[in-house]
Every structure is written in C-alpha cells, then in structure tokens.
Amino acid sequence: DISCLICGGTGCPSCKHSGWLELCPCGMIHPNVLREGGIDPDEYTGFAFGLGLTRLAMMKYGIKDIRDLNSGSLKALSQFTDDK
Ligand SMILES: [Zn+2]
Numbered sequence: 001d002i003s004c005l006i007c008g009g010t011g012c013p014s015c016k017h018s019g020w021l022e023l024c025p026c027g028m029i030h031p032n033v034l035r036e037g038g039i040d041p042d043e044y045t046g047f048a049f050g051l052g053l054t055r056l057a058m059m060k061y062g063i064k065d066i067r068d069l070n071s072g073s074l075k076a077l078s079q080f081t082d083d084k
Contacts, residue, residue: 001021001022002023013064021055021059029048
C-alpha cells in the first residue's frame with residue numbers, strides 16, 4: 001500500500017476515504033478455485049498476487065477515477081500525457 005497521492009493521505013473517493021491505495025493486491029486462493037482447477041485443496045494451498053499498473057498510472061498522472069483508463073475514449077485518455 002502507498003499513501004494516496006491524490007489527496008495526500010487525508011481521504012478521497014480514489015482511495016475510498018482511507019488515505020491508502022493498494023498497489024500489489026494479494027491473498028490466499030479460495031479452496032474452491034483450487035478444486036475447480038483440479039488441485040486438491042486439502043493437500044495444497046495457493047497464494048496469488050499482482051501488480052496494478054493502472055494504480056501506478058493513477059498516481060503518476062493524478063487520475064482520480066481508475067475507470068477513465070478503461071473507457072476507450074481517446075478524448076479522455078489523451079489528457080494523460082507527460083507534456084503537462
Ligand atoms: Zn485519497
């Protein structure tokens with residue numbers, strides 16, 4: 001987790017008013033997921049993690065709503081450049 005760079009850690013809609021953003025979400029894999037993958041959850045456990053590149057882009061460019069990155073709108077996306 002990092003301190004929200006949008007609000008400086010005071011809380012805002014981007015960080016769900018917590019002041020923190022999770023960049024590398026992780027956790028234990030649910031036994032049903034292992035079971036559906038043909039793995040015996042009584043014998044094995046799993047741990048999953050990922051790196052949220054969109055969260056990094058949000059912090060770098062000050063994007064308040066992560067959904068803007070997936071909007072497909074060139075008008076919306078073209079405002080996020082290094083030129084500013
Ligand atoms: Zn915030």
